[in-house]
Amino acid sequence: MTGPRPTTPTMITTTTAAPTTVVVDPRLGAVLPARAVRLVAAAPVVLLDASLTPALARRFAEELGAVPAGDDDPVPGAVLLVAGPDPEAPAGAELLEAVAVMDRLRSPGGCPWDAEQTHESLLRYLVEETYELYDAVAAGDVAATREELGDVLLQVLFHARVATEAAEGFDVDDVAAELVAKLVGRHPHVFAGEAGVATAGDQDRRWEELKATEKGRDSVLDGVALAQPGAALLAKYVSRAKRAGVPEDLLAGAVPGGAPQAVVAAYLAGGDPEGDLRAAATALGTRVRAVEARLPAPTDGQPRRTGPDDWRSHWQ
CATH class of the missing domain: 1.10.287.1080 (MazG-like)
Known part of the structure; x- marks a missing residue:
């Protein structure tokens, strides 16, 4: 009686090398990082991680022949695409x-x-x-x-x-x-090597010249938004006229007295007339609220009723 025939052992090689991970930034769409393009192109298989959105996974599947990652033994040289922020992503x-x-x-x-x-x-x-x-x-x-x-x-x-x-x-x-x-x-001195722009004032004038040429404007006031607040509108007109070379004394004299003249003077002095008016409004609001805090409180849920004497007696 003979025993069982001995078997010859078979050599089995199992690779446990993990695929190379490539992080793709979903914000950039189906775009590979430049440093990984050759690596992905040479990979025998490109795998898709579950972190990728369906739309992004679909694009990579169509363009690269990528397939969903599974639990099978990894293929040597495989690349795994994983969603995540790219630290080298461009600004924007x-x-x-x-x-x-x-x-x-x-x-x-x-x-x-x-x-x-x-x-x-x-x-x-x-x-x-x-x-x-x-x-x-x-x-x-x-x-x-x-x-x-x-x-x-x-x-x-x-x-x-x-x-x-x-x-x-x-x-x-x-x-x-x-x-x-x-x-x-409008920045030919930066992008085209144009000479003649050495200061911010030079650039201001050059900007308006180029804008007028581009838009075919007949007046330096063409294109100013008329819907803006009055102080800002007047300041803009003064700005445009000054850039065009109108002397400051003529500008100041061309505006009626009172608040409009103050707006012109504020702009010519390098101020922000709109900001000044808003600051004045804020100060007035603060003063009114302070007076209200000193007035008798409303009763029975009714609005406070005040007259001139009430305000005068509490205005400080």
Whole structure:
């Protein structure tokens, strides 16, 4: 009786090398970091981590032939794409995220209120947010300034998105491209080596010259927004006229006396007449509130009733 035939052992090689991880920043879309492009191109397989959004995973699957990562033994040389912030992402990456959020809000399944807004319905918010930013900067409140700048940016994104949906011929990229073209075109001393701009005053004059040429304006006052507050409007007219070379004494004499003349004088002295008027309004508001605090409190839930004598007796 013979025993069982002995078997010849088989050598099995198991690799436990983990795939190389490449972090992709969802804010940038389906874009690989430049330093990882060759690595991914040479990889035998590209794996998709569960941290990637479905839309991003789909793009990488279509463009790279990537497949979802599983529990199987890793393939030597494999690359795993994982979602995460890229520390070397260019400045402005969060702007792309802001555009994506606006797209989500205005798209089907987004926010009903956001979806109903138009250029006209948003105007009052644009004005409100601009003044709130003004207040934050004037108060030196850094945190509030950062927040209010975001609210103003929201208005830009909102209007650009509305224009896109209304087939008005432009989107947020067109807005940014036009701004870039304007900044480059009006700074030829920076981007084109033009001579003759050595001071801020030189640049101020050159800016207006280039703007007038671009827009075909006949007057230095063309293009000033007429809807702005009166003090700001007058100050802007003075600014434009001064840039055009109108002597200060002529400017001061051309304005009737009183408050308008004070606005002109404040601007010519390098001040901020709109800010001065707002500061005066704030001071007045503080004074009125202080007097109200000294007046008899309202009773029975009724509004306080005051007369001239009440104010005079408590005005200090």
